[in-house]
Amino acid sequence: MSHPSDSTAPPFTSFSQQREAATLGMWGFLGMEVLFFGPMFLGYIVFRINFPDAFMTASRHTLILAGGVNTALLLISSFTMALAVRSANLLEDSAKVVRSLLVTLLLGGAFVGIKCFEYSHEIHEGLLPGASFHLDGADPQQAQMFFYLYFLMTGMHLLHVIIGLGLIAVFILRAKLTVRKERFSIAMEQLGLYWHFVDLVWVFLFPLIYLGGRAA
Amino acid sequence: MSISTPQAEMQPPLEGPDYLHEHSVRSWLLTTDHKRIGILYLVSITLFFLIGGVAVTMMRMELLTPQGDLFASSTYNKLFTMHGVIMVWFFLIPSVPSVLGNFLLPMMLGARDVAFPRLNLLSWYLFMAGAALALWAIIHGGVDTGWTFYTPYSSTYANGHVIAMVMGVFIAGFGSIITGLNFIVTTHKLRAPGLIWFRLPLFVWSLYATSIILVLATPVLAITLVLVALERAFGIGIFNPAIGGDPLLFQHLFWFYSHPAVYIMILPGMGVTSEIIACFARKQVFGYRIVAYASIAIAVLGFLVWGHHMFVSSQSIYAGMIFSLLSFLVSIPSAIKVFNWTATLYRGSIWFQTPLLYALGFLGLFTIGGLTGLFLAALAVDVHLTDTYFVVAHFHYIMVGGMVMAYLGGLHFWWPKITGKLYPEWPAKLSALFIFGGFNLTFFPQFILGYLGMPRRYHIYAPEFQTLNVLSSAGASILAVGYLLPLVYLLWSLRYGRDAGPNPWQATGLEWTTASPPPEENFTIAPVVTEDPYNYHPTEEAADA
Ligand SMILES: [Cu+2]
Numbered sequence: 001m002s003h004p005s006d007s008t009a010p011p012f013t014s015f016s017q018q019r020e021a022a023t024l025g026m027w028g029f030l031g032m033e034v035l036f037f038g039p040m041f042l043g044y045i046v047f048r049i050n051f052p053d054a055f056m057t058a059s060r061h062t063l064i065l066a067g068g069v070n071t072a073l074l075l076i077s078s079f080t081m082a083l084a085v086r087s088a089n090l091l092e093d094s095a096k097v098v099r100s101l102l103v104t105l106l107l108g109g110a111f112v113g114i115k116c117f118e119y120s121h122e123i124h125e126g127l128l129p130g131a132s133f134h135l136d137g138a139d140p141q142q143a144q145m146f147f148y149l150y151f152l153m154t155g156m157h158l159l160h161v162i163i164g165l166g167l168i169a170v171f172i173l174r175a176k177l178t179v180r181k182e183r184f185s186i187a188m189e190q191l192g193l194y195w196h197f198v199d200l201v202w203v204f205l206f207p208l209i210y211l212g213g214r215a216a
Numbered sequence: 217m218s219i220s221t222p223q224a225e226m227q228p229p230l231e232g233p234d235y236l237h238e239h240s241v242r243s244w245l246l247t248t249d250h251k252r253i254g255i256l257y258l259v260s261i262t263l264f265f266l267i268g269g270v271a272v273t274m275m276r277m278e279l280l281t282p283q284g285d286l287f288a289s290s291t292y293n294k295l296f297t298m299h300g301v302i303m304v305w306f307f308l309i310p311s312v313p314s315v316l317g318n319f320l321l322p323m324m325l326g327a328r329d330v331a332f333p334r335l336n337l338l339s340w341y342l343f344m345a346g347a348a349l350a351l352w353a354i355i356h357g358g359v360d361t362g363w364t365f366y367t368p369y370s371s372t373y374a375n376g377h378v379i380a381m382v383m384g385v386f387i388a389g390f391g392s393i394i395t396g397l398n399f400i401v402t403t404h405k406l407r408a409p410g411l412i413w414f415r416l417p418l419f420v421w422s423l424y425a426t427s428i429i430l431v432l433a434t435p436v437l438a439i440t441l442v443l444v445a446l447e448r449a450f451g452i453g454i455f456n457p458a459i460g461g462d463p464l465l466f467q468h469l470f471w472f473y474s475h476p477a478v479y480i481m482i483l484p485g486m487g488v489t490s491e492i493i494a495c496f497a498r499k500q501v502f503g504y505r506i507v508a509y510a511s512i513a514i515a516v517l518g519f520l521v522w523g524h525h526m527f528v529s530s531q532s533i534y535a536g537m538i539f540s541l542l543s544f545l546v547s548i549p550s551a552i553k554v555f556n557w558t559a560t561l562y563r564g565s566i567w568f569q570t571p572l573l574y575a576l577g578f579l580g581l582f583t584i585g586g587l588t589g590l591f592l593a594a595l596a597v598d599v600h601l602t603d604t605y606f607v608v609a610h611f612h613y614i615m616v617g618g619m620v621m622a623y624l625g626g627l628h629f630w631w632p633k634i635t636g637k638l639y640p641e642w643p644a645k646l647s648a649l650f651i652f653g654g655f656n657l658t659f660f661p662q663f664i665l666g667y668l669g670m671p672r673r674y675h676i677y678a679p680e681f682q683t684l685n686v687l688s689s690a691g692a693s694i695l696a697v698g699y700l701l702p703l704v705y706l707l708w709s710l711r712y713g714r715d716a717g718p719n720p721w722q723a724t725g726l727e728w729t730t731a732s733p734p735p736e737e738n739f740t741i742a743p744v745v746t747e748d749p750y751n752y753h754p755t756e757e758a759a760d761a
Contacts, residue, residue, distance in 0.1 A: 011331070
């Protein structure tokens, strides 16, 4: 049963109304996010078409194992996030929600760690665009464009992951403290949508960045 | 005998305090009341309008003579950039949506607030933070790229604080996005019982269409400006031709936002015009559904025409032809609206109050702006007119002649609701006439100048263009008087204006059923909508009844 102080946020008059509104708002936000990432993907497509050989060569210099592990981590974290949303929706014991969120936080944290390891490796190899950029076997300017897009797109994605992790941390505290379970479950649903979106962006980034040029 | 039937029962007379009863600074800066947030926007954009206006006053003074006598070229470049950036992002885009939309949307829906009131306040803070950053850039030396920030000039060669300026626009953009999201969700989820979609006022339809553009176009601008800033900071980027990048890609992305943004700057004005014309012609809007659909059609088509800004930018001729054709298509829903407003006026019982004068001004100026848009959408003609004053005149007819007229019309129409006071009618009518006359005198000569080949963005020009430029500057001074008048008498009315009462225009929208100024929660009794919108009874019919 919902707690007596568990009331809707103004101006809503019922939980179902608030839930529908919050969810619609989140989908609108995610639509906005698609358009935010869109130009970067467009840029990738344009230069992939313009510089196919350099992009293949440059792509082979990414760490596919790290990228593969990270893909798995994010996919699993989406699953644990879905568990957390489900527990919150069923108004279950907050310990269950907290447990699922903690696992999600750990998986997401591991993703960030591996990504930072990759970055440091690439910077060490001289793959950071700029004066010291060098890569053998491809037109340096064209390969540099690949790595510019690589750092840009994964960086922007990483920023979204980190924001997500911050939110998850806040939600862990909220889950522990709140007595307004119905209202919390509405918010949890939005957090879940956001996290799945972040996961989905990676699902598109992974093949574009890591798999190109490795088929043969 | 009544001359109109509001969409719901009138509210009982207000006994408690209205939404303005608290006066502390805190009560304003921490408010989540959509009405107060609308007023925060009103005050801020009025300030920015004055700043942008000062810039253009200096430009028009410089343009009185063919020589450069007042400013160096670089200063002039900074002035038109400042004018463009401030007027577009810090005045026009928030004008009707964030001021009138914020104030009115929940009331028109019979709701007590927007769906996410705290986010609504956040949007104002983001807007102000962005504005502060842009003003900082202007004060510390300015930016000379023009409001379009074309690469590679902006990202590589330009002087000044381009990064601060684009980040200002970036931050303010997220304010717009939040406003758009809020409006969409509010319209879907917070309509009063009985208020089905086809009972919504046309202003709500136009805000809805605008919100779609705000949410889906603004992020493209946001990330594009980030890319420009990164490229400027590190010298590497996808727009830099020196390292194999494509500067034209910037133009595609920029106009993918900025053409729809033009509709952010006209659709809400169309909504205001529909409300005013119906009220002061005392008639149902002719073809209500078509006008509603036309708003959505304009929003959707607006996403498909960006290439008409790039006819001479090495875009392929086939792309040019398709963009030209699609641009012509936009004129269909726009023309539908113009014809339907005209048909609404036809045989109406016209009541010549100030808002109607503004709306009629809108109708005339928007029509000229729209028709000259067709000249520019035609590929071959555009080659001749690109980068001339013809383009300047065309978009000012839409954005100033259209949107600013509609904004002022709406401000007068709802002023009694916002403040509870009536503005004085005579000075108001005078200001409408000054603006209409001054506007035409300012911008019509610019069509001719452009046709004769005077390029935009230059302050030194061929001597044969002087007469028309002097006319234009003279018009601008009349226009300035027209804009300053409302500032005076609207403020005057706050103190000395007569009390308006809940419904001074006998209008039909839900916002008119409640007290003026409204109580904090808008309605004391939750309204139930029983009527279609615009249930006006022409006087003859009412006399028969
Ligand atoms: Cu356009």
